[in-house]
Amino acid sequence: MTAEMTGPPGPLGVAVVGAGYWGPNLIRNFRGSPEWDLVAVCDLDTERAQAVVGARSGVLVTADVDEVLARDDVHAVAIATPAGTHRALTEAALRAGKHVLVEKPLADSVAAGRAMVEAAAARGLVLMTDHTFCYTPVVQRIRELVHDGSLGEILFIDSVRINLGLVQPDVDVFWDLAPHDLSVLDFILPGGLRPTGVAAQGADPIRAGKSCVGYLSLPLAGGALAHVHVNWLSPTKIRRMVIGGSERTLVWDDLNPQQRLSVFDRGVDLVQQSVDSADRRAASVSYRLGDTWAPALPEREALGQMVAEFATSIREGRSPATDGSSGLRVLSVLEAAATSLRARGAQVDVADGAPALELVR
Amino acid sequence: MTAEMTGPPGPLGVAVVGAGYWGPNLIRNFRGSPEWDLVAVCDLDTERAQAVVGARSGVLVTADVDEVLARDDVHAVAIATPAGTHRALTEAALRAGKHVLVEKPLADSVAAGRAMVEAAAARGLVLMTDHTFCYTPVVQRIRELVHDGSLGEILFIDSVRINLGLVQPDVDVFWDLAPHDLSVLDFILPGGLRPTGVAAQGADPIRAGKSCVGYLSLPLAGGALAHVHVNWLSPTKIRRMVIGGSERTLVWDDLNPQQRLSVFDRGVDLVQQSVDSADRRAASVSYRLGDTWAPALPEREALGQMVAEFATSIREGRSPATDGSSGLRVLSVLEAAATSLRARGAQVDVADGAPALELVR
Amino acid sequence: MTAEMTGPPGPLGVAVVGAGYWGPNLIRNFRGSPEWDLVAVCDLDTERAQAVVGARSGVLVTADVDEVLARDDVHAVAIATPAGTHRALTEAALRAGKHVLVEKPLADSVAAGRAMVEAAAARGLVLMTDHTFCYTPVVQRIRELVHDGSLGEILFIDSVRINLGLVQPDVDVFWDLAPHDLSVLDFILPGGLRPTGVAAQGADPIRAGKSCVGYLSLPLAGGALAHVHVNWLSPTKIRRMVIGGSERTLVWDDLNPQQRLSVFDRGVDLVQQSVDSADRRAASVSYRLGDTWAPALPEREALGQMVAEFATSIREGRSPATDGSSGLRVLSVLEAAATSLRARGAQVDVADGAPALELVR
């Protein structure tokens, strides 16, 4: 992929494959974007696809992917089908010279994901993972706060994502929900998500044949610990991430739109380690009990930003912020978690999630 | 211990040993109780003890435990000193014929705790663990809801207890905070807390020499999973327990006094397991999306109830609701967690927390 | 209007006039409804209208209302223009034989509103006020709870609607925000909103030339009091209505999607009035401190329900749930409030908001 401006002078043409749960959201955002021209929607159920597109519309509706891939006015394809189909569809689209956006998770295995990343790199085409949360104003702000040192050294991250969820037929709760948390971790941590191990605890108390309650422990370099709780069985909905730093700690409560992000100027410091002291406690630990600060956040729909980034990365011939490699790092943790589960929670290593072939940045 | 009414006709005399962090709370509640006569407060720092007792007071203040134990008008002793001193003080008090209340954790090891339980049983005296939370109206109500079947089969329990806490000189975050969660689990679960294993993940990102962030996974019989998150480093305070059941799920949010307890008539059921079905999802899972119910709870101070239970168990010659055995079961989990931590989180067995010698019930 | 099924066999054709702030919401919902076919969008700014409609669309975009009114395939018109234009547009549409939906407030004066109601009645056409909140699941449930006696006798209603709002060029905060609260009151109170008086307090501390902070007191028959607080200057957003009843009290907190509606089985009763009693308090007042109950509410977009009701009322030849009369009762309170404001808050009477001409029900 050459790092040059590419594409037509007007909007880029895009086709959405899959009009089920997630596809309509992509359709709506491609339609609303000045960067994009929604040319076609492809679904085996054309009636469903037509209903999404609506009446009095000139958008092509078809069940035939090849028809879509053959069109010259389609520059990119967005795939919103089950994970097991991502690899074949992506490879077909790349062969047809189309840039590709893939719904999370990138694929259903590290091997498939790596093949997709390599295929896109070989053809110089953009492969983007739709890690939607990374395009929310709050996560973008969190990334800034981590990267500019406002939090200091990361000490712990605790992420909870629980609600009464659809028990999926083919994947467990880790594969269904944890990609959200893991993709955010990958986005905000400098260098991406590269834990030194993964330990997973799961439970299937309703005998669904797969974990419906799950906990992931992800030790990070330097002694920090990230932890993720995902749960399909909780009637109370919680979406909260706490990121503890040596300087400040932030809390992202996604269900509190009035104060989604709070930054606490509080913490615990170890000033000195005087084990002989009679009063070791007072000597060695200091507390900061400062103010709380809630940054103003713009109101922007994440998917709108995401499709804009897809267009810009194509135009500028660069990797998008959430490229195939980020999707691959998330897959690597998910696979390691599955291995840990089979080992009753023992900590296991993570396959190298960072492919040798990096795209142009 | 004979199961007969015992003690003086008027209030029982009590001495509190330790006037540091927790002692003043005990002192205030013994003073305010018609069942008790606070006779003495014992602390090496008599000036601190006197300040707690206040001016114009006839309560004995002394640094000499033996002086207190020698008094005939002292029927019981409440111990609020560091855990490492609990065994020796308890044994001395029992030898002097006093009933004993011990601040949590019961002791600093399973061995010490078991010795205390056996010594009390041998002398027929009450040994009570001050598991304060078990005497709150909300936990009493939760116990009822679990025991009367309102929740159905327990599927999962998730407990979070995090805040900016004092890094303790001698114990880690598990020993400091988890006794609260574990004692509640022991109180509400029929048969007490008897997990089939313990896996612990801890982190010490501030290099305090002990875990400051901790996670406990406690698989329960029948496929359920209990999980506890304790954390000294979080500037945001969370005290929330979710208990998921096959019939209903409850959420106890201790920081929401206006609705501390919510019972959700919602959940996920596995209706049938038809793996051949084309649409396995619809066939096998059903969702209840019913109302939420928040039981009215009386306003009562837990410690007042606790000291009343201590008096009543002495009077009636029976074990208190939170006896030495319950304290011992909590200790067993804490010791197993320490073992798991040393094994990088591997799941370990729990020493039998139920002593052979049961008190009279 | 004859109470017979009318209209074409397929969807009803509709044109939306005004593509500014509210129009796009109507457009989206008419488009998504199987009952409707969005034929045209009319706005003086056709570029804006075209952007709302989107590319690859067959919907007519025009600046010419007459062109729209002349079309046979347009059965109804939805008006989302400034209030001062509602009367003329409505009368033109009615003259062309179209049913009319009008954004709140119905008009800019009681006189104009009454003329519109009478014109629609004279021609047997539906005139509907878009009181959107009345079509939310929560307000529909509140109406049921009031009407079926669950709350008992209404004692007080307190409604707060404050946030940082756009200071409108032509209307004050009462006319901008209070229609929401008043339309809900009209919808839920048996017999509609018919206060025995109106007292208004307003403030214009930023010297905008109109009230930016406002309070309405609306005494109701039987001694109850309704009160509305509207405010453009509050950076904290509150949308809460408390309806106190002799049997139960409900709280609608619209910013808490997890528990939008709570019903409290608590209250104060006057048991007897024994003024001679030494302890009159205990003798005369009793308190209920029962449970709280949060009914499950379906997730449905209010505007979708509203456009469905518009279609059904046309099909069935009946008045819609929020007809022109309800819009007129709201106008009557707003006009009385303006009168009270000029009289420094003195309580004034309300012009009869119930027109003589009732539509077929």
Added chain:
Amino acid sequence: MTAEMTGPPGPLGVAVVGAGYWGPNLIRNFRGSPEWDLVAVCDLDTERAQAVVGARSGVLVTADVDEVLARDDVHAVAIATPAGTHRALTEAALRAGKHVLVEKPLADSVAAGRAMVEAAAARGLVLMTDHTFCYTPVVQRIRELVHDGSLGEILFIDSVRINLGLVQPDVDVFWDLAPHDLSVLDFILPGGLRPTGVAAQGADPIRAGKSCVGYLSLPLAGGALAHVHVNWLSPTKIRRMVIGGSERTLVWDDLNPQQRLSVFDRGVDLVQQSVDSADRRAASVSYRLGDTWAPALPEREALGQMVAEFATSIREGRSPATDGSSGLRVLSVLEAAATSLRARGAQVDVADGAPALELVR
């Protein structure tokens, strides 16, 4: 009163009169204060008083006020009896040369309050009103933010204090609850609370013979409006004050201990008034949408600060922060509200709440 250090070298002796609802709180705080020696508790019901004082205590318990006033070791008297008795008890204490603290409201009429203020001034003794909220860390911080200009010009104040309250035998909801709000307004507003009028709306829907729901509108100099909502009949408890300023706005939510005070750097400004402009709105109003800031607040019991201020004002021979005059200004508003109520909510003037005789400051 001479502005010199006065009183004994050790703690000041104090007697509390009234051991009912509020007295025990005063007793506990005088006991816990190094500045004070609780000498006596006086109540007609000596058994109740003795129960409050507790066993093994040397504090005098008596039903005889004169016995207490005759003692030389009693330097001050704290009065926590019904408002109708405040004047006579205060005048007796002043005649005996004692400094006086009076529970809110200062008296049951402006005339009584003024007589008390004048009597204290005449004898050079401290007369303090127990406006407890003014001694909370949050209100002290609010006062600073108002006084140092952080909020800019005050635009509006909205205070809500509602919960299921005891219907009082002798006073209505205004006299029972509004003193809290009014005393805070008096404390934080530069120059104290001096509204240009008072309009009150009340309702007695349970026919208790007095208002159980009440609203106060208090226009302030400069176009601002303060408003107070007090309510005995609400099962949901709200304690919230919003203070809108030209620079910033603060929200005090007393039931949110984790973020009691929020300061919003948001607001609406009127930039210019260009009535001829085609787009008057954009031209004349600007919005700030900045961050939110929650100052760290110390954890201190307000009553402890209050009794300390009482001691210090005696020692330093100065008026306390909440002196008799502040109590008198609160009374003036309450009396005006009663007048407005009788006039169906018409706005009435406030009697001059600022007495001619100011104490030494």
